[in-house]
Amino acid sequence: METPVKRVPIPKNGVDYRGKIVLAPMVRSGELPSRLVALKYGADLVWGPETIDRSMVGTTRKVNLDTSTIDFTRLPSNSSRPQPEVQTESLIFSTHPVLEHRRLIFQLGTASPSTAVEAAKLVARDVAGIDVNAGCPKSFSTAGGMGAALLQDPERLRSILSALVRDVGQVYEIGISVKIRLLDTLERTASLVRTLCTTGITGLTIHCRTTPMRPRERAIRQQLQTVSKICREAGVACLMNGDVGNKDEALQLMEQYQVDGAMIATAAEANFSCFRKSDEGGLLPWKEVVTAYVTTALEVGNRWGNTKFLLSQLMPGKSEAFQRVVSCSTYQEVCRALELSHLDALAMSVDQKLGNGNRLTKAMKKKMRRGTVKAAATGNQLQVPNSADVRG
Numbered sequence: 001m002e003t004p005v006k007r008v009p010i011p012k013n014g015v016d017y018r019g020k021i022v023l024a025p026m027v028r029s030g031e032l033p034s035r036l037v038a039l040k041y042g043a044d045l046v047w048g049p050e051t052i053d054r055s056m057v058g059t060t061r062k063v064n065l066d067t068s069t070i071d072f073t074r075l076p077s078n079s080s081r082p083q084p085e086v087q088t089e090s091l092i093f094s095t096h097p098v099l100e101h102r103r104l105i106f107q108l109g110t111a112s113p114s115t116a117v118e119a120a121k122l123v124a125r126d127v128a129g130i131d132v133n134a135g136c137p138k139s140f141s142t143a144g145g146m147g148a149a150l151l152q153d154p155e156r157l158r159s160i161l162s163a164l165v166r167d168v169g170q171v172y173e174i175g176i177s178v179k180i181r182l183l184d185t186l187e188r189t190a191s192l193v194r195t196l197c198t199t200g201i202t203g204l205t206i207h208c209r210t211t212p213m214r215p216r217e218r219a220i221r222q223q224l225q226t227v228s229k230i231c232r233e234a235g236v237a238c239l240m241n242g243d244v245g246n247k248d249e250a251l252q253l254m255e256q257y258q259v260d261g262a263m264i265a266t267a268a269e270a271n272f273s274c275f276r277k278s279d280e281g282g283l284l285p286w287k288e289v290v291t292a293y294v295t296t297a298l299e300v301g302n303r304w305g306n307t308k309f310l311l312s313q314l315m316p317g318k319s320e321a322f323q324r325v326v327s328c329s330t331y332q333e334v335c336r337a338l339e340l341s342h343l344d345a346l347a348m349s350v351d352q353k354l355g356n357g358n359r360l361t362k363a364m365k366k367k368m369r370r371g372t373v374k375a376a377a378t379g380n381q382l383q384v385p386n387s388a389d390v391r392g
């Protein structure tokens with residue numbers, strides 16, 4: 001029998017998660033240009049990367065007229081180490097108010113209701129929703145009581161969500177949601193979901209893996225229908241996540257498991273055009289996606305290190321073009337390597353503004369340590385051995 005449809009009212013400035021296929025929150029891979037390209041290819045909503053509440057508190061909101069973005073920046077926090085005389089501000093979060101309007105969900109890493117509220121209030125006017133990360137298994141998150149640690153402390157998670165609903169969701173009329181993982185039994189997952197659905201949230205994403213599961217292990221979907229049914233009875237939209245490869249598959253899985261929406265991470269990180277349905281042309285060749293990505297990254301003045309990391313995700317490691325890109329240390333060099341001469345002038349001005357030079361990105365350093373990319377004899381130039389697939 002069909003579960004009766006009840007709906008938590010959608011806040012005036014929020015969004016209805018039903019029927020949506022969305023870009024997952026991804027640290028590094030979900031920065032502004034990634035989100036804009038995902039939207040361009042048809043993502044209905046985009047989640048920002050997890051931002052820790054304490055790093056958000058103390059930021060200043062600035063309108064950046066060069067890039068038409070709203071930037072939240074701060075000076076590095078006080079540390080016992082001596083600080084340089086001239087300190088540069090760090091960019092903590094950035095949004096494009098026109099292109100992301102009513103389609104951006106800001107994800108918080110938090111373990112405290114009051115700090116979560118303080119951080120969320122800073123961005124509340126610029127986003128359509130605030131999501132709480134209750135699934136990150138990494139020790140930097142769980143050690144502070146955040147991420148997956150919240151799954152073991154439902155009372156704390158409940159109080160965080162209730163505080164956000166009352167002090168942010170209702171005040172700014174935006175949605176509050178949560179992203180969780182499966183617990184080890186259906187009973188425990190169901191009990192947690194029931195508790196969370198009493199807080200006034202409008203959406204819940206279930207990542208269909210348990211906390212100890214590695215990303216390469218197949219997602220398990222046996223608990224999905226129960227979770228979705230509990231959400232539906234409470235009027236909360238339920239999004240599924242885990243091994244959803246593209247929009248066609250998302251639509252089929254939503255039907256099969258009776259969930260309201262689907263969230264895509266790894267497949268999007270590899271090719272943002274996974275949000276195109278097959279009758280819209282489906283997946284595009286990497287060159288087209290990379291061109292769109294570089295263009296967008298330049299338009300919003302994205303940090304070079306982040307752009308270079310994304311290129312290593314979006315390009316096939318064996319391609320000749322990637323081997324040329326690996327040795328680039330500026331946008332101008334990348335435009336040359338990818339034969340994007342129409343972007344030369346823009347690349348030059350962005351390089352100048354960002355002070356891009358001959359630096360190694362963290363991703364390249366990691367690959368060097370793994371031995372898949374070897375440093376050439378001269379300076380920071382990198383060479384990829386011909387046979388190596390640097391995507392691992």
Ligand SMILES: Cc1cc2nc3c(=O)[nH]c(=O)nc-3n(C[C@H](O)[C@H](O)[C@H](O)COP(=O)(O)O)c2cc1C
Nearest residue numbers: 024025026027049050133207242243244264265266
């Ligand atoms: C590079 C990367 C960064 C991620 N960062 C976050 C994050 O900031 N917050 C979060 O809730 N999940 C994060 N995740 C988990 C994804 O949102 C998603 O739950 C997971 O990858 C499963 O989806 P998939 O099977 O489509 O990859 C990240 C995943 C990847 C691959």
